[in-house]
Amino acid sequence: MKKHKNEDGTMKQETKVIEIKMEKEIKQEKTLEDLPGVGAATIEKLQIAGFNDLMGVAVATPGELTDATGMTEVAAKKIIAAGRSMLDMGFSSGLDLLEKRKNVMKITTGSKEVDKLLGGGIETNGITETYGQYGSGKSQIAHIIAIRAQLPADKGGTDGKVVYIDTESTFRPERIVEIAKGAGMDPDKVLKNIMVARAYNSDHQMLLAEKIEDLIVKDGHKIKLVVVDSLTAHFRAEFVGRGTLAGRQQKLNKHMHVLSKLADIHNLCVYVTNQVMAKPDQFFGDPTEAIGGNIVGHNSQTRIYLRRGKKGTRVAKLVDSPYLPDGEAGFVITGKGIEDI
Numbered sequence: 001m002k003k004h005k006n007e008d009g010t011m012k013q014e015t016k017v018i019e020i021k022m023e024k025e026i027k028q029e030k031t032l033e034d035l036p037g038v039g040a041a042t043i044e045k046l047q048i049a050g051f052n053d054l055m056g057v058a059v060a061t062p063g064e065l066t067d068a069t070g071m072t073e074v075a076a077k078k079i080i081a082a083g084r085s086m087l088d089m090g091f092s093s094g095l096d097l098l099e100k101r102k103n104v105m106k107i108t109t110g111s112k113e114v115d116k117l118l119g120g121g122i123e124t125n126g127i128t129e130t131y132g133q134y135g136s137g138k139s140q141i142a143h144i145i146a147i148r149a150q151l152p153a154d155k156g157g158t159d160g161k162v163v164y165i166d167t168e169s170t171f172r173p174e175r176i177v178e179i180a181k182g183a184g185m186d187p188d189k190v191l192k193n194i195m196v197a198r199a200y201n202s203d204h205q206m207l208l209a210e211k212i213e214d215l216i217v218k219d220g221h222k223i224k225l226v227v228v229d230s231l232t233a234h235f236r237a238e239f240v241g242r243g244t245l246a247g248r249q250q251k252l253n254k255h256m257h258v259l260s261k262l263a264d265i266h267n268l269c270v271y272v273t274n275q276v277m278a279k280p281d282q283f284f285g286d287p288t289e290a291i292g293g294n295i296v297g298h299n300s301q302t303r304i305y306l307r308r309g310k311k312g313t314r315v316a317k318l319v320d321s322p323y324l325p326d327g328e329a330g331f332v333i334t335g336k337g338i339e340d341i
């Protein structure tokens, strides 16, 4: 800085800003390889467990790292501390965060009640998860927002394209045509803007999610919604038995991190669906335990539980939202999509 000292105050300031920026860039370039005392084998184990970057390590618990790598707890604590000091674990000012929230867009669902429950619609810049029994409406909502996301922002959309990862072959172009027509949109145009990929197994599903970054950055697609329907079905089918549960959770965690990062960096909406299972001690009523447990729950900003209501209606219950009160809204599935009762 001293080198640039001169009478011109503004010049001095400019130099300072550039230097700070460069320092930040250098900090961001650090990777797992920069952690002291961590070798290639450990890095591989960390990555398999979903700890792909320094931030992952910095916010992990020692227990998670010992489970993932077999290292001692002391060593785990050491690399967590190192990760934290290397990263700009920075504080953002409340004002910066407010500024970021202003860029959040909301995709309306077509039901005023459901939109109200969600504070306007399904948000960008985060993951929204619906979970519930078969036929509760998870895939129907996926179809609806794949269409409505394409509307301009002042009409309840994001003016963007859609990536639809279909794991159970439940994407129905005919249904898109029907709902799009109902909304007065050009069905062919709507279908063109939905990039559908069938995922044949969990590895394929993860790979597809990783490719989305290229679609945005390299190919220049303005993707504003990523649907993964279903998020957990392949994982559930492939990892059976208690012995493999930890492995499943680690893979799911890694997958969710990729999705979460996309949502954050590109201000896009990630919508994932999840099945439920009965609790071991529950003999009747609706099973309410979501598959994937904490891993899925903690990575989803907004969680909506869907169930069948009376006379063919459906009920959406807001289970977890960072800033909205919990509540419920009823809706019906119709030719047009979903509507208020």
Ligand code: GTP
Binding pocket: 132, 133, 134, 135, 136, 137, 138, 139, 140, 141, 170, 175, 275, 333, 334, 335
């Ligand atoms: P799983 O994937 O099996 O776990 O269920 P899901 O929650 O994804 O259910 P989905 O969204 O597929 O909802 C199925 C329900 O939507 C059906 O029970 C139908 O009542 C309704 N539905 C599906 N397709 C149509 C349609 O084309 N028109 C109308 N009116 N309703 C439909």
Ligand code: MG
Binding pocket: 138, 139, 140, 170, 229, 273
């Ligand atoms: Mg479905």
